[in-house]
Amino acid sequence: xxxxxxxxxxxxxxxxxxxxxxxxxxxxxxxxxxxxxxxxxxxxxxxxxxxxxxxxxxxxxxxxxxxxxxxxxxxxxxxxxxxxxxxxxxxxxxxxxxxxxxxxxxxxxxxxxxxxxxxxxxxxxxxxxxxxxxxxxxxxxxxxxxxxxxxxxxxxxxxxxxxxxxxxxxxxxxxxxxxxxxxxxxxxxxxxxxxxxxxxxxxxxxxxxxxxxxxxxxxxxxxxxxxxxxxxxxxxxxxxxxxxxxxxxxxxxxxxxxxxxxxxxxxxxxxxxxxxxxxxxxxxxxxxxxxxxxxxxxxxxxxxxxxxxxxxxxxxxxxxxxxxxxxxxxxxxxxxxxxxxxxxxxxxxxxxxxxxxxxxxxxxxxxxxxxxxxxxxxxxxxxxxxxxxxxxxxxxxxxxxxxxxxxxxxxxxxxxxxxxxxxxxxxxxxxxxxxx
Amino acid sequence: xxxxxxxxxxxxxxxxxxxxxxxxxxxxxxxxxxxxxxxxxxxxxxxxxxxxxxxxxxxxxxxxxxxxxxxxxxxxxxxxxxxxxxxxxxxxxxxxxxxxxxxxxxxxxxxxxxxxxxxxxxxxxxxxxxxxxxxxxxxxxxxxxxxxxxxxxxxxxxxxxxxxxxxxxxxxxxxxxxxxxxxxxxxxxxxxxxxxxxxxxxxxxxxxxxxxxxxxxxxxxxxxxxxxxxxxxxxxxxxxxxxxxxxxxxxxxxxxxxxxxxxxxxxxxxxxxxxxxxxxxxxxxxxxxxxxxxxxxxxxxxxxxxxxxxxxxxxxxxxxxxxxxxxxxxxxxxxxxxxxxxxxxxxxxxxxxxxxxxxxxxxxxxxxxxxxxxxxxxxxxxxxxxxxxxxxxxxxxxxxxxxxxxxxxxxxxxxxxxxxxxxxxxxxxxxxxxxxxxxxxxxxxxxxxxxxx
Numbered sequence: 068x069x070x071x072x073x074x075x076x077x078x079x080x081x082x083x084x085x086x087x088x089x090x091x092x093x094x095x096x097x098x099x100x101x102x103x104x105x106x107x108x109x110x111x112x113x114x115x116x117x118x119x120x121x122x123x124x125x126x127x128x129x130x131x132x133x134x135x136x137x138x139x140x141x142x143x144x145x146x147x148x149x150x151x152x153x154x155x156x157x158x159x160x161x162x163x164x165x166x167x168x169x170x171x172x173x174x175x176x177x178x179x180x181x182x183x184x185x186x187x188x189x190x191x192x193x194x195x196x197x198x199x200x201x202x203x204x205x206x207x208x209x210x211x212x213x214x215x216x217x218x219x220x221x222x223x224x225x226x227x228x229x230x231x232x233x234x235x236x237x238x239x240x241x242x243x244x245x246x247x248x249x250x251x252x253x254x255x256x257x258x259x260x261x262x263x264x265x266x267x268x269x270x271x272x273x274x275x276x277x278x279x280x281x282x283x284x285x286x287x288x289x290x291x292x293x294x295x296x297x298x299x300x301x302x303x304x305x306x307x308x309x310x311x312x313x314x315x316x317x318x319x320x321x322x323x324x325x326x327x328x329x330x331x332x333x334x335x336x337x338x339x340x341x342x343x344x345x346x347x348x349x350x351x352x353x354x355x356x357x358x359x360x361x362x363x364x365x366x367x368x369x370x371x372x373x374x375x376x377x378x379x380x381x382x383x384x385x386x387x388x389x390x391x392x393x394x395x396x397x398x399x400x401x402x403x404x405x406x407x408x409x410x411x412x413x414x415x416x417x418x419x420x421x422x423x424x425x426x427x428x429x430x431x432x433x434x435x436x437x438x439x440x441x442x443x444x445x446x447x448x449x450x451x452x453x454x455x456x457x458x459x460x461x462x463x464x465x466x467x468x469x470x471x472x473x474x475x476x477x478x479x480x481x482x483x484x485x486x487x488x489x490x491x492x493x494x495x496x497x498x499x500x501x502x503x
Numbered sequence: 504x505x506x507x508x509x510x511x512x513x514x515x516x517x518x519x520x521x522x523x524x525x526x527x528x529x530x531x532x533x534x535x536x537x538x539x540x541x542x543x544x545x546x547x548x549x550x551x552x553x554x555x556x557x558x559x560x561x562x563x564x565x566x567x568x569x570x571x572x573x574x575x576x577x578x579x580x581x582x583x584x585x586x587x588x589x590x591x592x593x594x595x596x597x598x599x600x601x602x603x604x605x606x607x608x609x610x611x612x613x614x615x616x617x618x619x620x621x622x623x624x625x626x627x628x629x630x631x632x633x634x635x636x637x638x639x640x641x642x643x644x645x646x647x648x649x650x651x652x653x654x655x656x657x658x659x660x661x662x663x664x665x666x667x668x669x670x671x672x673x674x675x676x677x678x679x680x681x682x683x684x685x686x687x688x689x690x691x692x693x694x695x696x697x698x699x700x701x702x703x704x705x706x707x708x709x710x711x712x713x714x715x716x717x718x719x720x721x722x723x724x725x726x727x728x729x730x731x732x733x734x735x736x737x738x739x740x741x742x743x744x745x746x747x748x749x750x751x752x753x754x755x756x757x758x759x760x761x762x763x764x765x766x767x768x769x770x771x772x773x774x775x776x777x778x779x780x781x782x783x784x785x786x787x788x789x790x791x792x793x794x795x796x797x798x799x800x801x802x803x804x805x806x807x808x809x810x811x812x813x814x815x816x817x818x819x820x821x822x823x824x825x826x827x828x829x830x831x832x833x834x835x836x837x838x839x840x841x842x843x844x845x846x847x848x849x850x851x852x853x854x855x856x857x858x859x860x861x862x863x864x865x866x867x868x869x870x871x872x873x874x875x876x877x878x879x880x881x882x883x884x885x886x887x888x889x890x891x892x893x894x895x896x897x898x899x900x901x902x903x904x905x906x907x908x909x910x911x912x913x914x915x916x917x918x919x920x921x922x923x924x925x926x927x928x929x930x931x932x933x934x935x936x937x938x939x940x941x942x943x944x945x946x947x948x949x950x951x952x953x954x955x956x
Contacts, residue, residue, distance in 0.1 A: 090542060091877050092517055128508045134794045139863045140513040141870025160870055162514030169511050192807025192832075199762040200810045200830045206654040280507075307760070309650045340596065341587035351584060354640060357647040379647060410591045417594025417613055423543055424878045 068419060068453055072436055072446040073267045075274075079283040080255030083274040084436050084446045086262040088426060094164040094263040095427025096157045098171050099437040101258070102251035103151045104231075105224035105290050105368065113194065113231010114239055114247055116148040120190040121244065122155065126170075127177035133170060140166050147429065148229055151367040152441060156434060158427030161264045168277050171259070175252060176281040179245055187241050198230045206308045210482050213304050213500040214316050214373075217478050224290045224368060232503050253284025258440045262433040263426045292368055297476040302500050303491040304482045310357065311490040312377040313384045314480040315391065319372040319471050322365035322442055328455035329467035330363040330372055332411045336403055336464070337361055337394060338374050342410065344394045345376070355382040355390065367442065372471060384481050384492045395472050402465035411464075415456035419449060516869035516907070519876060521899040524886060525716040533703035533727050536890070537719035538711035538882055546617055546712035547879040550608040550624060551890055553707075553737065554700040556678035557603045557821070561671070565680015566688055568601035569645060570696045575599060576637040579626035583637060589623055597624065601678045604820040605891050611880055614713045618722040621708075625726035628701055638690040649682050653956045656758060656765040656830065656932045663754055663954045664767035664930045668824060670746035681955045702734035703727060707890040712879035740821045745771055748926040753840070753942050753949045757935040763809075764836040764933030768843050769826035770923050775818035775892045781905040782917035783816050788864040789856050790814050790846065790918075791827055795863070798827060798846050808835040812843070816921075820892060825921060836933055837941035847924035855915050869903045 073085045104115050123146065125132040137144050140163035146155040157167040202208035212228050219226035259278070261270045295318060320327040338345040338361025349356035358377040364370055376387050403411075425431040439448035480500070481491040488497070525537040559566045575597055576583040590596050593616040600607045608628065612620045652658040662677050669675030680688075708727070710719045748770065773779060784792075791798035791814025802812045812829035827847075831839040850856065856864075875881055876899070885899060931942060935951065943949050 092873060093877060128510065132795070135863065136510060138793055138795055138867040139870075141516070141867060141872070141874070143871065143874060158874055160514070160517055160873055162517075163870070165511040166513050173508075189804065189807040193803055193810060196763065196808065196830075196832050197810040199832060204656055204761055204763045204765075204830070206651065307654050309654055310647065340591075341584055342591045347584055350644075351640065354643065357644055358651075377647075377651075379643070380650075406588075410588065413592055413594040415594075420543055420545060420613060421611060424545070424880075426877065 068449045070423070070432070070436070070447045070449050073271070074440070074446055075271050077254065077275060077279055079279065079281060081274070081278050082258040082440055083271055084258065084260040084440055085265065085267045085270045086260070086432060086436060087265060087267060088262055088432070089264045092161050092264050093426055094159055094161045094167070094261060094265050095431055095433040096159070096164070096167045096171065097260040097427070097433035097437045098155045099258045099441050100153045100252055101256050101287065101441055102153055103149050104227065104229040105150045106251065107227070109221055109227065110235060111239060111243060112227040112235045114243060115153060116229050116231060117191060117194050117236060117239065118244060118247055119146050119148045119153050120194060121182060121186065122146065122174055122178065124186045124190065125181050126174040127180040128173050129170065129181070133174065136166065137170060142167060143428070145429070150225055150229055154434060154437065156427055156429070164261070164265060165273060168273055172277040172281065175254070175257065175278065178252070179248060182241070182244065184241055187244060191236055191239070194230070194236060195233060198233065202230065207306060207312055207482050209306060209502045210304065210314055210480060212502055213302065214314060214478065214480055216501050217300050217302055217480070218316060218318060219295060220293050222293050223295060224292060225366070234503070250285065251287060254278060254281050255283050256287050258437050260433040260437045260440070260446070262431070262436065290368070299475050300478045301492060301495045302478070302480045303488065303495040303497065304480060304500050304502070305485045305488070306482050308482060308484055310377045310380065311384050311481060311483045311487070312358070312375065313387055313492065314482070315374045315388070316478045317372045317471055317476055319363055319370035321369050322367055326467040326471065327363065327365050327370060329459050329463050330370070330471060331365070332456065332459060333398070333464055333468045334361040334363045334372065335411060335414070336407050337398055344398065345391060348394060349376060349387060349390055353390070355379050356387050384490065388479065388492060392474055395468060399465055399469040403461045405461065408461045408464070412457055415453060419453045513870070516903050517873045518903055519872050519899055521876065521885070522882065524896065527720050529703065529724055529727055531703040531728065531730055533723070533730065534707040535720055535723045536707060536709045536886060537714065537716040538709065538886055539715055540712050540879055540882060542713050542879055544614045544713045545611055545879060546614050546710055546714050547611045547883040548609065548620055548624065549709040549883040549887055550628065551707045551709070551887055552606045552628065552701060553604070553705045553891065555602050555605045556676065557673035558700060558738065559676065559680070562684070563688055563692055564676040564684040565645070565678070566692055566696050567606065568678045568680070569641065569685065569688055570693045571599045571601045571606050572641050572645070573633055573638060573693055574627045574631045576641060577632035577634055579630045581626070586623065586627070593620060595620070597627070603674050603678070607887065609883070617710070617714060617718065618725065621722045621726040625730065629730045631697065633690065633694050633697065635690055638693065642685060642688065645679065645685050646682055649679060649685065649956050656761065659756055659954050659956065660765040660767050660930050660932045662956055663756055663932070663952060664826070664928065667749065667754055667928045667930065668769065668771050672745055672822070673743055674819065674822060683955065698732070699735045702732040703730045704733060705737065709883050709886045709890070711883040711886065743821055745822060748923070749928055751925060751927065751947045753929040753931060753945070753947050754952045755935055755939065755942065755949055756930070756932040756952055756954055758932050759934055759936070761932070761934045762833055763830045764833055764931050764938055765830045766839060766843070767826055767828050767930040768840065768927050769824060770927050772816050772823040772825040772921060773818065774820060774822050777818070779917050779921065780818070781902070782909055782913050783921055785864050785868060785906055785909055786850070786914045786918050787814055787816055788868055789860050790850050793867065797850070798843060801842055801846065802829060802831065802839055808832055808839055833934055833937050836931060836938040837945055840929055840931070840942065841945055844924050844927065847922050847927065851918045851922055856911065858911065861911055861914060865906050865909065869906050872903055
């Protein structure tokens with residue numbers, strides 16, 4: 068599977084990646100800034116994400132804001148912030164490619180003159196409402212916050228939520244935002260990808276014309292990662308929920324590290340979907356669980372492997388937990404069947420082809436090219452990435468599960484309805500978890 | 504200032520030409536529509552059974568979707584897990600979606616798996632096992648899911664809103680049913696529903712992507728030719744009556760301690776077949792359909808009260824709805840309701856769309872239209888609209904010129920006819936102790952309600 072991508076690095080450090088695909092008259096623009104909540108510090112959490120909001124409020128030469136000219140040009144557009152990076156994208160009819168690049172260049176080079184105290188305060192209000200809507204007012208919405216807080220020491224870059232803590236957001240100032248922009252939003256910390264019905268030479272020329280005069284910024288220092296204890300913790304959280312739910316979490320390999328792909332496949336075989344072992348046992352045969360999911364969440368500094376299950380009415384989380392460990396032990400001891408391995412390989416092949424369908428948006432080709440460039444330095448890493456899956460054997464999967472999914476290192480969190488502390492897992496620390 | 508800082512100009516909207524649909528019919532009446540596309544080696548398969556939650560018996564809300572859930576719990580020679588594994592070996596899985604007007608079975612697979620995929624799909628609709636043990640599990644899972652939804656403010660609001668605006672109309676309940684209605688559903692109900700509603704007549708199979716018409720017809724024929732049951736004729740929807748417009752009221756569902764209030768504001772609206780289609784879409788784009796539209800600008804970008812607010816027309820086969828939906832910080836609930844109602848009034852009279860707003864809405868819809876037809880799945884979904892609503896083949900080709908031709912008078916006229924803020928139902932799922940008094944001050948009756956889920 069080869070995707071032709073031209074890569075040019077401008078004098079100011081901006082990586083420009085171009086992929087031609089002439090099936091439809093569209094152009095996808097993706098711009099990654101290699102900054103996320105991991106680059107924040109305690110006391111100023113949520114700044115990377117709040118900043119993403121401000122990027123849509125308009126730059127110096129965009130008097131009507133960022134959205135309006137692009138929407139009028141027929142674009143769809145959005146952005147997102149993760150612990151590792153912030154990405155922005157526009158999917159446009161090809162005649163609007165220059166506009167999309169011009170808009171991105173304007174906010175990379177000339178955002179601050181348009182940034183006002185009132186825009187800052189309004190978007191801070193919007194972000195606090197995003198937090199209420201997606202976390203505080205949502206069943207189990209605070210579970211991930213509690214887990215991160217339990218898994219990592221206070222100074223670890225993955226300890227706080229990307230959305231930020233309300234007290235930190237309220238304490239942030241316009242000066243903090245300006246300093247953040249100067250430190251992280253510059254060509255040397257960014258990667259621009261364009262995919263679609265475009266000409267490579269023209270795109271490189273256009274990028275050079277529009278981004279080339281933006282000054283290179285200061286090098287971004289690596290984040291400091293304190294050591295992480297891997298002692299098992301058992302926690303409880305009462306929330307506005309109906310059914311008790313168990314989260315089992317392990318620190319796991321980072322994105323593209325050894326065992327990362329293997330654990331992605333293990334997650335599938337153990338706990339994802341109807342063909343998984345835990346579905347068969349917990350949901351289909353014994354009917355002790357009603358919701359089930361497993362995932363290897365790969366990130367830059369490390370990964371997080373999670374298994375999540377809700378107990379069926381009348382069943383306990385302890386029964387669910389015991390069954391999960393039984394299945395993990397069996398998987399480690401016996402390994403997957405040949406049929407399971409073949410299915411994982413077929414899934415990988417199909418998934419990689421299907422991922423090439425969309426040019427733009429989250430997960431579209433332009434976004435994937437940028438992900439590979441930022442995390443591996445090679446924009447066409449499709450084959451290498453797929454190879455990680457196809458070259459993994461059943462023995463590799465069992466070994467990876469044995470290395471990482473160790474009971475003594477799991478952090479367990481039980482989320483139970485308010486007032487139903489009797490439903491938590493055995494041995495839970497009764498001190499309420501911190502959620503802030 | 505140099506041209507460096509002049510905003511670039513973009514070209515006119517591209518005319519969209521929807522790909523040709525090759526239409527065939529199997530001897531049993533099943534319609535096979537093939538849409539070959541020059542894309543990656545994949546196909547999207549979409550089977551549409553023209554029965555949905557609107558066909559639920561009045562005392563069996565949720566029956567259509569429970570039946571749909573049962574179909575892939577074992578069919579032909581395979582049990583539930585063997586079926587999932589068979590799809591898994593082809594790197595795909597089947598999605599089943601019960602909507603009001605129809606039930607959709609869809610998957611995207613590598614083209615080389617077209618034939619085995621259709622064979623599995625045929626087993627599922629034609630030879631489901633509908634076994635007691637599977638039924639007990641499916642019903643139990645549904646009851647747990649409904650129970651979980653009670654704590655999801657958006658689901659509670661949707662449910663309260665749909666019941667309020669549609670009343671006893673077949674569109675007046677959620678496709679999942681309620682705990683009470685699902686407890687009343689038996690395996691016999693499922694078997695009867697399947698036998699009466701599922702048959703090749705009226706079913707449309709759409710295959711789009713890297714394939715040929717003859718391959719599609721051949722594979723469909725191998726898979727579906729033996730399907731020979733005859734479903735009951737489609738019920739006469741002329742007898743479906745909408746409730747009369749309600750008195751303006753605010754239905755308040757108490758959610759103690761909620762940091763936000765989930766809001767729905769709106770009323771019934773026209774069906775997909777309305778001649779106002781293009782004017783409605785354009786008016787809605789300016790009112791609340793886009794990020795820069797009036798309602799999102801006011802509630803989010805000017806006041807910061809919400810993460811987002813939007814309006815939409817849900818255009819179904821027999822009727823539809825107009826709805827503004829948002830979730831706002833609790834202490835601004837009454838203000839947000841007042842703002843939304845004021846915007847609905849404004850666009851009808853006090854502050855009609857400016858020329859700039861209208862041109863922006865039209866430009867964004869027409870220039871952006873081409874984005875809707877990029878993938879095989881998008882093409883299949885578009886083709887499905889033609890099947891479900893009986894629309895002509897040039898539906899998509901006509902969109903750009905029809906929107907281009909709209910005048911300010913057309914759009915104002917449709918706002919006056921299609922928006923009825925004075926009759927709008929307002930649903931609030933929020934902390935009654937916190938928001939009740941300020942809502943009462945809006946001058947509408949505030950009725951505390953509970954929601955059946």
